[in-house]
Amino acid sequence: MDNRESRKGRIQLIIARTVAYAILIFLAVACLFSFYMLIINATRSNAQLQAGFTLAPKNNFFVNLKNAWTDASINIPRGMLNSFLIAASSAVLTTYFSALTAYGIHVYNFKLKRFAFYFIMAVMMIPPQVSAVGFIQLVNKFHLTNNYLPLVLPSIAAPVVFFYMKQYLESVLPMEMVEAARMDGSGEFRTFNHIVLPIMKPALAVQMIFSFVSSWNNYFIPALLLDKKEMKTVPIMIAQLRSADYSKFDMGKVYMFILLAILPVLVVYIILSKSIIKGVTAGSVKG
Numbered sequence: 001m002d003n004r005e006s007r008k009g010r011i012q013l014i015i016a017r018t019v020a021y022a023i024l025i026f027l028a029v030a031c032l033f034s035f036y037m038l039i040i041n042a043t044r045s046n047a048q049l050q051a052g053f054t055l056a057p058k059n060n061f062f063v064n065l066k067n068a069w070t071d072a073s074i075n076i077p078r079g080m081l082n083s084f085l086i087a088a089s090s091a092v093l094t095t096y097f098s099a100l101t102a103y104g105i106h107v108y109n110f111k112l113k114r115f116a117f118y119f120i121m122a123v124m125m126i127p128p129q130v131s132a133v134g135f136i137q138l139v140n141k142f143h144l145t146n147n148y149l150p151l152v153l154p155s156i157a158a159p160v161v162f163f164y165m166k167q168y169l170e171s172v173l174p175m176e177m178v179e180a181a182r183m184d185g186s187g188e189f190r191t192f193n194h195i196v197l198p199i200m201k202p203a204l205a206v207q208m209i210f211s212f213v214s215s216w217n218n219y220f221i222p223a224l225l226l227d228k229k230e231m232k233t234v235p236i237m238i239a240q241l242r243s244a245d246y247s248k249f250d251m252g253k254v255y256m257f258i259l260l261a262i263l264p265v266l267v268v269y270i271i272l273s274k275s276i277i278k279g280v281t282a283g284s285v286k287g
């Protein structure tokens with residue numbers, strides 16, 4: 001009887017695992033299929049794309065690459081450089097200052113500590129589109145249009161990143177470590193930069209990739225502030241290609257441009273992938 005129940009339990013476990021793996025494989029294929037089709041479409045000419053759907057690659061990859069890279073109406077290398085400068089700067093500022101703010105709220109006890117926390121949480125609930133008009137007016141007032149500062153400096157205040165950092169600190173940073181550093185004569189910034197930040201590497205990697213991708217894909221605010229050709233970012237250039245004259249519209253070139261646009265994001269993700277996995281798992285475990 002026990003052998004039957006044990007065998008039945010193993011069969012049920014095998015079935016459950018098989019179903020789980022089948023679902024995970026299906027979801028993985030569904031997620032990766034769009035990237036696969038992007039690569040396939042980047043190898044096809046405009047006429048081939050208009051002919052219909054296919055899963056097989058063609059031989060127009062390098063032609064599309066040349067057409068996209070040397071397009072007279074846009075400057076892809078400059079656009080990618082512009083987007084990288086903005087995204088990388090925003091990611092660094094967001095992660096560092098959000099971690100610093102989370103450290104201050106977590107470590108120090110002061111009268112308005114609870115109010116400061118809930119105020120930041122309240123700011124998190126405000127959609128950026130609500131404040132966009134006032135922000136654009138402020139930028140125009142200070143003559144900062146066609147300038148990257150309004151696209152980078154506001155990233156210092158990131159309530160969502162702050163909240164994640166604070167939750168992470170609560171799980172991995174014992175107060176005894178901070179007190180020991182103070183007793184050894186370490187200053188607060190030295191403690192944060194040399195003791196706390198190394199502990200937060202997984203969380204920093206997680207938020208850095210998310211902030212980088214968010215800033216890289218940002219179209220709304222840059223489109224309102226940047227009108228000089230040499231300062232435009234990748235999303236603005238993609239929008240320009242999509243709005244081109246239909247008689248001159250080359251879908252193969254557009255797909256190639258989109259493929260080039262996501263490559264830096266993939267590279268950053270691959271570099272930080274191990275730390276991202278550690279951050280996601282460690283952040284959910286109470287230390």
